[in-house]
Amino acid sequence: MVQGTEGYRFQNWASTYSCHPELYFEPTSVEEVRQILELAKQRSKRVKIVGCGHSPSDIACTDDYLIRLNKLNKLLQVDKKQQRVTVEAGMLLSHLNEELASLGLALSNIGAVSDLTVGGVIGTGTHNTGIQHGILATQVEALTLMTAAGEILECSDTMNPQVFQAACLHLGSLGVVLNLTIQCVPAFHIHLQQFPQTLTEVLNDLDTHLKQSEYFRFFWFPHTDKVTVFYADRTDKPVKASSSWLWDYAIGYYLLELLLWISAFFPRLVPWITQLFFWLIYSVKGEQVNRSDKAFNFECLFKQHVSDWAVPIEQTGKALGQLKEWLERNPDVRAHFPVEVRFARGDEILLSPCYKQNSCFMNIIMYRPYGKELPRERYWAAYEQIMKRNGGRPHWAKAHSCVRQDFEKMYPAFHKFCSIREQLDPSGMFLNNYLEKAFF
Ligand SMILES: Cc1cc2nc3c(=O)[nH]c(=O)nc-3n(C[C@H](O)[C@H](O)[C@H](O)COP(=O)(O)OP(=O)(O)OC[C@H]3O[C@@H](n4cnc5c(N)ncnc54)[C@H](O)[C@@H]3O)c2cc1C
Structure with missing residues (x-):
């Protein structure tokens, strides 16, 4: 049975937000992630996944259970023909950049730093620049999500396409992103x-x-x-x-x-x-x-x-x-x-x-x-x-004072996202203060 650590203090990169989760976990397998969610359900605890903690906001903070996926960080599959790789969500971009370079591949666009996890990058809509290029999540072809019920959902344009459209900018609110398949380009x-x-x-x-x-x-x-x-x-x-x-x-x-x-x-x-x-x-x-x-x-x-x-x-x-x-x-x-x-x-x-x-x-x-x-x-x-x-x-990761009423005006699909979130996480296991301001 996976063990959590007491007394852990999380602080974001800019040292502007911190929290003291009741238990902190570094699971080494998907099964351990499922066990943590099960434990949280039994004890009515909330859960947050943290990537590298680079978001300049409290989006990754919780007082309950905090999970870091730093041990779920491997390259799982390479499709050389289609120039796609599948990686675990805890992999750092810096690690991915090196793996890709050794395969003669690269990401078509990345942001200002690579000390970010692949799961975290699509958590908040990380972007760089170039009008022919979308935000980084537009390079994601498919992803695997574990929901609050411990169910595993494969998502892409053809499998659970509605969830996929939501999960490419998930705010940590839909479940645990386990793996992602990313479209790459030849190294340049x-x-x-x-x-x-x-x-x-x-x-x-x-x-x-x-x-x-x-x-x-x-x-x-x-x-x-x-x-x-x-x-x-x-x-x-x-x-x-x-x-x-x-x-x-x-x-x-x-x-x-x-x-x-x-x-x-x-x-x-x-x-x-x-x-x-x-x-x-x-x-x-x-x-x-x-x-x-x-x-x-x-x-x-x-x-x-x-x-x-x-x-x-x-x-x-x-x-x-x-x-x-x-x-x-x-x-x-x-x-x-x-x-x-x-x-x-x-x-x-x-x-x-x-x-x-x-x-x-x-x-x-x-x-x-x-x-x-x-x-x-x-x-x-x-x-x-x-x-x-x-x-x-x-930008979802960065400082703003917006609440649900603002997002409803800004995002034509806000209600659609909310209803997907409510279906996947009816008890609000993945909520925190940041998300409550956005959704309620
Ligand atoms: C120095 C610096 C430079 C930056 N440059 C840029 C830039 O150029 N462009 C830009 O757009 N942004 C930039 N950012 C912001 C940064 O890209 C985002 O905050 C990004 O989300 C951080 O990734 P992370 O791995 O640290 O995620 P975290 O901040 O740890 O988490 C982000 C969100 O994702 C959730 N999450 C993380 N992993 C998972 C998972 N596997 N499953 C479910 N939920 C998960 C967390 O709960 C949280 O909600 C920068 C930030 C810093 C500090």
């Missing part, structure tokens, strides 16, 4: 280029940029009109180190943390720090060639609060313009750089921020230099208002 290198522009220029040329570069994104530097454009494109060229020493941002980040900590006492410094860093790092033209996963990932060296909403792509200019205007009208509010602007193709996943619409994600950030909290409430509230006004939907 990426040619990265960065160059400066103004916000007006980049918004005027948005369509051209989107066509010009497969994985186009940009950073806007609040309190300025400055932008750094990033082009990332497939190439046959061999790996080539960065053409600028500043491509490796490590030194810059240590200086940034110190300066932002000082700015806690002198907030007027924030726009100056932004200008300094734009000039030092982001106004410089640069390029490099790297293996795809290494090119998509970058080091996030210190802790931060983030909020990341998707607006319909047509609203990009309006939403960013309104945010810029609001900051200009409220100069006492200091916003950290960058606002990262990324794009994703529309999809059919019920709770995807890109459900049925090509979208633009605008990620705002407030750093926590050496753990110090800096005021962000007014900035966050204004940003949310602007995103809502422009038809936005929040």
Whole structure:
């Protein structure tokens, strides 16, 4: 019989949320997962699965039973012909990237970090950029789910298709995702280029940029009109180190943390720090060639609060313009750089921020230099208002203040997801505080 551990404390990556589950489990088999769910049912306990705990919210927190699938992390099957792999849900993306590289394969798109589990990535709608590419879950061809009753459901476009549409962004609310089959592509290198522009220029040329570069994104530097454009494109060229020493941002980040900590006492410094860093790092033209996963990932060296909403792509200019205007009208509010602007193709996943619409994600950030909290409430509230006004939907992993009434307006298929959830988990075994706000 699987044993749980008492006294475990879970904390998310940004150290912004934590919990003390009554029992903590690391099952080594599917049968052990079933036993834990059975025990929870007998004792009327709730259950949460945690991946890497990278979500900057309390979405993975519980006071009852917490399960980490770090021992269910194997590559189960390779279909070389169809370029598909089946993996256990606890596998890290970093591990998967290496396995794929050894098979001459790769994921067509991944986010900024790979210290995430495959099950967790589809828990919250992790995305990167590229208007031909959907959120990462659109690469999933099939998955296996264990429901609260301990039943195993195989889901894909042909088996339990309705559950599949829901489970590709499951919020940890439908059951335990055990395995996933992922569509891969032949391994590829990426040619990265960065160059400066103004916000007006980049918004005027948005369509051209989107066509010009497969994985186009940009950073806007609040309190300025400055932008750094990033082009990332497939190439046959061999790996080539960065053409600028500043491509490796490590030194810059240590200086940034110190300066932002000082700015806690002198907030007027924030726009100056932004200008300094734009000039030092982001106004410089640069390029490099790297293996795809290494090119998509970058080091996030210190802790931060983030909020990341998707607006319909047509609203990009309006939403960013309104945010810029609001900051200009409220100069006492200091916003950290960058606002990262990324794009994703529309999809059919019920709770995807890109459900049925090509979208633009605008990620705002407030750093926590050496753990110090800096005021962000007014900035966050204004940003949310602007995103809502422009038809936005929040990233499920990141900070937002939305409740069921908001989601009902945002998501045409919200009720459909709720009824699937209620069928699969009638007693609410997989609920927690975060999900209660979303569903009740
Ligand atoms: C430094 C950093 C960079 C990031 N970059 C990006 C980015 O570029 N793009 C982006 O979109 N997001 C980004 N994120 C957010 C991140 O991708 C998501 O929060 C992702 O869901 C985290 O994966 P995880 O494995 O840590 O899952 P967790 O945060 O541990 O869990 C996420 C959800 O999935 C559930 N869950 C996990 N595994 C299972 C399972 N097997 N079965 C059932 N439920 C499960 C959990 O209960 C929870 O509800 C970033 C976060 C950080 C900290």
